Structures are given as structure tokens and as C-alpha cells.
Amino acid sequence: MKNKSILNKVILFILFIALISTTNNIIKNYLINNGIDDYNIHLAFNIISKSILGLVSFMVAKRLDLIQLGGLSKTKPKKLWLVIFPLLFLVLLNIDSLDSIPNFSILNISLLVIYCIVIGISEELSLRSVLLPLISKYFGNNRKAQIKAVFISALIFGFLHLINFDKGIYGEIAQLFFATFIGIMFGALLLVIKRVYPLIIIHAIIDFVAKLDSINKPVKAMVYNPMDINDSILTILITLPCLIYGLYIIKKQVPVTN
Numbered sequence: 001m002k003n004k005s006i007l008n009k010v011i012l013f014i015l016f017i018a019l020i021s022t023t024n025n026i027i028k029n030y031l032i033n034n035g036i037d038d039y040n041i042h043l044a045f046n047i048i049s050k051s052i053l054g055l056v057s058f059m060v061a062k063r064l065d066l067i068q069l070g071g072l073s074k075t076k077p078k079k080l081w082l083v084i085f086p087l088l089f090l091v092l093l094n095i096d097s098l099d100s101i102p103n104f105s106i107l108n109i110s111l112l113v114i115y116c117i118v119i120g121i122s123e124e125l126s127l128r129s130v131l132l133p134l135i136s137k138y139f140g141n142n143r144k145a146q147i148k149a150v151f152i153s154a155l156i157f158g159f160l161h162l163i164n165f166d167k168g169i170y171g172e173i174a175q176l177f178f179a180t181f182i183g184i185m186f187g188a189l190l191l192v193i194k195r196v197y198p199l200i201i202i203h204a205i206i207d208f209v210a211k212l213d214s215i216n217k218p219v220k221a222m223v224y225n226p227m228d229i230n231d232s233i234l235t236i237l238i239t240l241p242c243l244i245y246g247l248y249i250i251k252k253q254v255p256v257t258n
Helices: 002-033 039-063 080-097 106-139 143-163 168-193 197-210 219-223 229-252
Strands: none
Touching: 002 039, 002 106, 002 143, 039 106, 080 168, 080 197, 080 229, 106 143, 106 168, 106 197, 143 168, 143 229, 168 197, 168 229
């Protein structure tokens, strides 16, 4: 009965995340269809949407007593050197992928900074501070259960990226693998570091670099951006080190007893 209750909470929370993403897409398309294509307006709306997700995730983590495994306790972070690789690798990868950095104002850059911080908070709290510990509880909350939770929560993270469906079939497949690989790496890091805020910080930095070339571009031009099969395969291959690094952390760094 206890496991059924936990499973219901997992399902409800996944549906909540999906609802937020779907609502966000509906409003975004409504704005575009009505000629509202301004970058700053869409960014401001996304900040509100992600803030709601982050706030609800924090409240759920506290309500369901997920603070410890969710990385929200006052525990001193451990082995912070482990975040160096994902930070450098993904930042350099995103720098290499930039088309060009357009002209921007202080307002543009400020909104982008706020947006990326909110993304880091909302996605790490929802995936790492709620779903991961909830799934771990379902399986028994021991080391084996926590590792299962890392993989399952990462796969959920990957599938949630399909809601947008704005990159064509090959692009969506690449998104699924890309997000899952990163989810495994970040989930494994949480098991070792014990705090979620370092993941929030590096997540925000990585997203900021990745979105620099979208500043002030018409939103409509970026809504549907299909990827061909070659780019899809390349994306999966170049993000494969994230999966490998995550597996290394699980095998070599996650304590045998928690």
C-alpha cells in the first residue's frame, strides 16, 4: 500500500511537470499566432512558468520529506571537484555550437541570466529533489534503489523533452538521448555531492552559454527547428561522455552504504 501511494505521487508529479510544459507551449504558440514575437516578452513569460515549477517542487520536497536525498538539507557538499568535468565539457560544447552572439541590451542579458537561474532551480528541484528521492523511496531507499532512481528519473527527464516536439523526429530522438545522458550524470552527482545547489549553479551556467545566440532573435524563427539524421547522431555521440561520466560516478564514487 505504501509503494502504491508513492507511485501515485510520482505519476501525479510527472503529470504536473507535463502540464506546466504543455501550458507553456500553448501560450507560446498563442502569442506567436497573434503577432507577439518579442524575445523579451516570451522570456519573461518563461521565467514565470519555470518559477511556478520551482516553487511547487520545493514545497513538494518539503511536504513529502525528501529534503535529505533531494539535496536540500544543510549537509556540507562533498567532492565538489566532480562538477568540474560537466561544467567545462558542456560549456565548451555549447560555445562551439554558437552561431553568433547578436547585439543585446542590459535588459536582454538580465532577463536571460534570470531565466537560466530559474531553469536551473526548477529543473534540478523537480527532477533531482522530488522525482529522484520519490522513486528511490518506492524501491526501498538503499544504494541500489537510489541508483535505479537516477536512471528512471533521467529517462523521465528525457521523455519530458518530447513535449515541445519542435525539432523534427530526428531532433526529438537526439533530445531524448541528450537529456537522459545529462540526467544520469546530474543524478549520480547528487548522490555523491549530497547538495543540489552546485547542480543548480552549473545547470544555469551551461544554459546561459547555450542560449547566448538566441538573444533578440524572433521567437517564431526558433519554435520549429528540425534536425536531420546526421546532426541527430552527432548530437548523441558528442554528449555520450555525459553518460560515461555518470556511470563512472555511480561505480566509483557513490558510497556502498548511504
